Amino acid sequence: MAGTERPLVVSVVVADGLVGSFGLGVCAEVFGYDRRHMGLPRFDFALVSEAPGVLRTDTGIPITVEHGLDRLARSDIVSITAWELFDRVPSPALLDALQEAYARGATIISHCTGAFVLAEAGLLDGKRVTTHWKWAGELAARFPAVDVDPSVLYVDNGRVITGAGTAAGVDTLLHLVRREWGAAAANALAREMVVPPHRDGGQAQFIDAPVAEVEDDLLGAVLEWAQGNLADDISVEVLARRALMSPRTFARRFKATTGTTPHAWLLAQRLAAAEALLEGSDAPVEEIARLVGFGTAAGFREQFTRRRGVSPRAYRQTFRRALVAADDDRAA
Incomplete structure (x- = not known):
């Protein structure tokens, strides 16, 4: 994504009567405030609709939308909230705008049944995705080219991220923050929101049999x-x-x-601890591998690179630069 020289443009696509209030609130909480003191970049946050004006949310509360679909042409992050599945078909104009935003390099995120719109746009073909467990079967039936996993909180496909329903929207966006701006920023934001700092995407959407x-x-x-x-x-x-x-x-x-296995949970904890040390210490990779339980530096590098998509060294360089930039912003 773009650096801190300009605000990152974040647009949430909404439609009259279909605006998911919770999903919209989560997007506003993460992107609608100046949180540069936490290590996040500046955001230019706004709502987008085909027909700007006063729209109704799914709970009937009116909101004012000032921007049309043309804003997607300059958006770095595009999010789409819950969508009505049976009475509202995404328009060709909306589908074209989403396709063009993706082709241009934007990150596209769906919340809950917003995944149906991305699937209609062809952005989920051949990808493993998720949506609210109640509608996962419908998504799979309508779009056989999409690999639907109903059991997880979110699925990250790089520039397309799909999240499950309601509170999983928090996990989805915290994952994006962690991925792009580091564990320290995600943890600080989670503390501000009073939510757990990290639930792995593979965690179950719900618990079948809670224990005593x-x-x-x-x-x-x-x-x-x-x-x-x-x-x-x-x-x-x-x-x-x-x-x-x-x-x-x-x-x-x-x-x-x-909702996960002991092995997967331990791996997630070790990776999170390693991220914190890479961001906040000068400890060499060999020492970090020992401190978080990977044993050898080679094993740590292999697991970290496989799970995070970058080497520990590249991760440290990226988020050290982000922290320095955040400090510069605060000083300014």
Whole structure:
């Protein structure tokens, strides 16, 4: 994305009566404020519609939209909120504008059933995507070229990100912030929003069988211990022993409670800890690998590059520059 020499243009596409109030609120919370003190860039945030004017949200609350679809031609980030699936067909003008924005290099994000509009535009063909679990079957049936995963919070395909319903919109945008501007910025924003700083995209949208409160408390204590001892050789057996369970029972309870596996959770924690050290310390890669439990620098580099798409060195250089730029903005 563009650097800090100009504001990043963020546009949220809305339609009369269809504006998802929650999704719109999440976009406004992340992009509608000056958060340069947190390490984020400047944003030029606005709503976009085919017919600008006073529109109704899905809850009936009116909002004023000042910009037409022409704004998408200069947008760096385009988000589309929930869409009515059966009575409203996306217009050719909207589909063309989304296709052109993508072709020009914009990042396109859908919230909940907004994925249906991106699919109609052909932007999801051949991609693994998600939407609200209730409508995942409908999305798959209408668009057989799209690989629909109903069990996850969000799916990142680079310049196309699809998020599931309601609160998953928070996770989706925090993921984008973490990806583009680093863990420190995402964590600071999460604290401001009073939400968890990171839920991995592979986490389940909902929990089929929550465990009893006392068991949640015990599991929480075990996870807190693991987060404080990432340098140790932590296995399912070690965690299960601390939870006073058999490894099989622990793995089953862990999956039911968190929606992911102990191995995937530990990997996510180690990567997050590594990001923080790369951003906030001068520790060499070998030392970071040891501190977060990857063992060897080679193993750390391989996992980090595979999961983050850049090497640890490139990640550090990118977000060190971002922090310096943020400091310059604050000083100005």
